[in-house]
Amino acid sequence: MREIKKLIVLENKLISSNIYSMVLQSKGLAKISKPGQFINLYCREGSRLLPRPISICEINKLEDTIKLVYAVVGAGTKEFSNIKVGEKIEALGPLGNGFIIEKDKTKNIIVGGGIGVPPLLELAKNLNGEIEVYLGFRSKSILIEDFKKYGAKVHVATEDGSEGFKGNVLELMKKNNVNGSIIYSCGPKPMLKAVAKWAKKKNIPMQVSLEERMACGIGVCVGCVCKIKDKNQSDWQYKKVCKDGPVFWSDEVIWDE
Amino acid sequence: MNKDDLDLRVKIAGVELKNPVTTASGTFGSGREFKEFIDLNALGAVTVKGVSSVPWKGNPAPRIAETYGGMLNSVGLQNPGVEEFIKNDIPFLRQYDTKIIVNIAGRTIPEYCDVAEKLSNTDIDLIELNISCPNVKEGGVAFGTDPKMAEEVTREVKRHTKKPLIVKLSPNVTDITNIAKAVIKGGADGLSLINTLIGMRIDINRRKPILANVVGGFSGPAIKPVALRMVYQVAKVVSVPIIGMGGIATGEDAIEFIMAGASGVAVGTANFRNPRATIDVLNGIKEYMIKNKIKSLKEIRGII
Structure with a gap:
């Protein structure tokens, strides 16, 4: 038990x-x-x-x-x-379910923001192929050296410019003309939403790890929900972040909130 | 005296439960998520999450906010509808030696009746009529706060089902005994109380309510004194069995409700903190009985 x-x-x-x-x-x-x-x-x-x-x-x-x-x-x-x-x-x-690791992807892009960065580190350790990491923070970065340890190329953006690029992570990605075969992402919802929109335009598949206020964490309270499109995309349901997620494909998510 | 000498059986609306411990609707799903934590055979009954006639999407997130010693929820009875429930959840629960109490929800009397009718020929033991969900705007709470409407919905649902009927009461009323008497007049075979209290929280940094629904149902240990008082008041004026709930997390909590007049006890929000809470409550009841040389819960029920 x-x-x-x-x-x-x-x-x-x-x-x-x-x-x-x-x-x-x-x-x-x-x-x-x-x-x-x-x-x-x-x-x-x-x-x-x-x-x-x-x-x-x-x-x-x-x-x-x-x-x-x-x-x-x-x-x-x-x-x-x-x-x-x-x-x-x-x-x-x-x-929860964690990321779906696509071993055949040759160029992985990891996008993290703030306290959404930590789970991406264990992910980076488990990826094959090239890893490019884009991390955004308000002011001070965390875990940069750890990502480098696992062979990732790390780019940092800070809102106040105190470290790396001054601005948000998507602006930095656009500036660097980023391309890749898959994006794995975790961070604040506005960041995920903006990167998802960009990824869709570039036709790059993207996984997002979502966060919501939870009670139980085991799928019982049905508190931590997000809007997820049905398979045929004609309707949507509230899915549980804790049990159905926290990782979803970005094109399943309805980003209206 | 040891555990085997104890008689824990209780009768709720004509159905015998092997012990008084059940779950509060909406805190246990249909039990599936708990089978890896506890032996579901140990429970007197499983009371499942509210079921409506058609699928309900529920309310927007955030739906959860913690409060001191409790929490708020505004889930809004998200559920896949009675047909999915009958297909998937009844066969699952029937694998276990426990009674099945199905909580039913509706926005109108015909909706409640439709669910009750569909459950009538299934292999469930009891229906719990939810006339008190604070998170559903139409119907729901209004049925639970007006004695006339409470009586009417009870009578109509009773007409549409062969199953024994428990009615779950709202604490958000001036005098809960009036509603209790009204639903018994309507034909209720038992009562469950209390549902959640209405509460709210504000995020002072964002200057907005935490819940997207603004208000939600307040539950957890913090509400136990209110729940206990209401069970006590209602037990004094009705003769049907009562399932007591509201903040029960330990055996001692459950014994308090039994002394106040409850036959059954339901563990709710405690399941979120401790997936073994139901078992802990059951073991706590047994320990109290052994320590105090109580052979049957009849000896202490309603003694206050």
């Missing part, structure tokens, strides 16, 4: 303003996890009832560890940031 496990925290350090990197001894979760999946972390404080879904940044099957990179955005993630090495945290996972 599946269960919520108490995992030992091996590392929990600040890597950028408000962003933490947490490594967990995974009790076998690493072995069954795939890029783009996520883990539910549970708060100790009972008034914070719901799990926090956090994407998996790196999987180490040999050492049975999982790395999560998360932003402190509220009281729950603040609580996580105060957990000391050696302490335990309740976790359930892996959850």
